[in-house]
């Protein structure tokens with residue numbers, strides 16, 4: 001079993017990775033560790049930045065040996081918002097404390113006639129402790145609901161209806177989300193790459 005440092009403090013992502021990657025022993029990013037940089041313009045740049053910064057920090061301060069570092073950069077890309085909030089998904093409407101309010105704000109930005117097509121994108125960067133980092137990606141196409149619905153998942157899940165379904169990720173069970181989500185697909189690619 002690989003020991004993998006998970007370079008994220010996002011509780012929603014942590015829960016999903018524990019379910020999606022039971023083949024790894026996941027080591028959490030410590031509370032005393034620094035915030036990880038994400039200054040790039042693309043998901044791939046940010047995922048690599050986070051993985052490399054976390055690896056460097058762990059080599060100097062880590063408390064146990066790990067085989068590699070896993071970082072996720074992901075977000076919701078809405079066609080009618082020119083792909084936004086995209087890489088800025090975690091920083092959308094920072095004045096609003098809850099995703100309930102952020103989701104309502106995002107929906108209110110769309111005129112009634114707007115194209116509601118959207119996709120979730122996830123890029124995972126894996127940095128072995130020795131060797132070159134690499135990335136894998138996953139995406140799921142869908143559309144935006146008219147109102148937030150459902151309590152499952154996290155973030156923008158209550159407003160995203162994946163193609164082929166009539167309910168949001170916030171309403172669908174976790175197993176259904178994992179089978180078709182951006183993160184689920186990226187994790188399949190990661191496992192294949194590491195096999």
Ligand code: IMP
Pocket residue numbers: 010038072073074075076087089090120153154155156157181183
């Ligand atoms: P970052 O990867 O740290 O920049 O943050 C990604 C942000 O995108 C999260 O904080 C969420 O707002 C959003 N996001 C990414 N994946 C999901 C998902 O699976 N469901 C809902 N929101 C997501």
